[in-house]
Amino acid sequence: MRRRALPALIACTTLAIPAAAWSATAPADAIKYRKAVMSAMSAHVSAFMLVNFGKVEHQDHLKAHASALADLGAQAKVLFPAGTDKGDTDALPLIWKEQDQFRKLAADLEASSAKLRDAVAANDKPGTMAAFKALGESCKGCHDRYRKADD
């Protein structure tokens, strides 16, 4: 065992150097990832509404959409690293100029999506409606100030 472990260890350490260098994500990929997460969130919102407002059955799916929104909502704060203001993105440079305010809005999203998950889990209908409204306010608030208007 020991004989075999040594070359493995050497291999690991030599590989670790380039691996560390590779770990710096390309801004273009960070932007793609951000868009993918945002799209996933809107898809869950759309599905959530169809169930929540009684357009389709599947009440038992509501939890899955609300939990996914809470998980993804908590990720938003790390999706805007420095250097991802340029490229194929609608994110406005103002985000990186107003980091404090932007972080506050990201924290709002995390909190409101967690509330939605909890209200759905507790089968609290009025709470769910209120949390959905609050979630919408966080989304709108951020898009309003930090996303390029459709042009």
Added chain:
Amino acid sequence: MNTVNPGARPGSRKPPGRSSRAAALLFCATTLGLALPPDSAAATDPAATVERGRYLVHAGGCLTCHTADRPDAIPLAGGRAIKTTFGTFYAPNLTPDRSTGLGGWTDADLRRALREGVAPDGSYYYPVFPYPAYTGISDADVASIGAYLRSLDPVRQRTPEHELPWYLSSRLVMLGWNLLNFSPARFSPDGARSAMWNRGAYLVRHLGHCGECHTPRNLLGAVDKRRELAGNPQGPDGERIPDITQDRDSGIGRWSTDEIVLFLEYGVLPDGDFAGSSMSAVITDNTAHLTAGDREAIATYLKSLGPPAHLP
């Protein structure tokens, strides 16, 4: 790009003849009564009139333009810059301050301002103020709006002067503009349509003045009524304002009535995205405050519009 600060907001045609106008009023009072917010007591109870005025000020979108674009701005105290292709306009102070606001205005002053675009001193407003839409507002609604505005705390806040090119610097220019583009007329309900549709038409065309942004304008800056709500590539602040006709591709023809209602309440699009841009403020200041019935009325009216006419 409109930069409204989240959290800065509070809480949240044809002119009818005399006889047809009377009939229209009667129609309003009887048929539309059901779709209106509680107002039956408004005529006698001053508090109810003020409350109804507060509702109408939201439905009229007054807050969005007449509140400055600052987190600490006082609602309706004016000062917001509105950038248009004709220059930058500053929305005035609507609080009842005597020197900088509407202090001392009578209902007649307000009727003339809202429905004819003329100030108490006889000068003309520029049509950035949507009097061509507001001209349809009923007497009762103007009176309620006046009662609410008079109930506000007066705020002394001077509005900056408009920044306009030389050819628009005289307000008399608007006399000619009005002759070409404007004819005052109250809303006249269409007896062939439902009360819901008529309420929606009143809100969309007049009080809510949706077309002021969503309808394209001609070279003189007048709303092109032949293309109602077909979108405006050069909207306020240079923003592209979308087509909201029933065109299935360029408009919202694929949206259901319920989807329009949800959008007006929450700002959520059918694909789960949330509106940003200037519509976000319209939802926060206006449509989110409406009764469910009024949102449904707006959606009903919008669903009744055909695709835009394709003009050469």
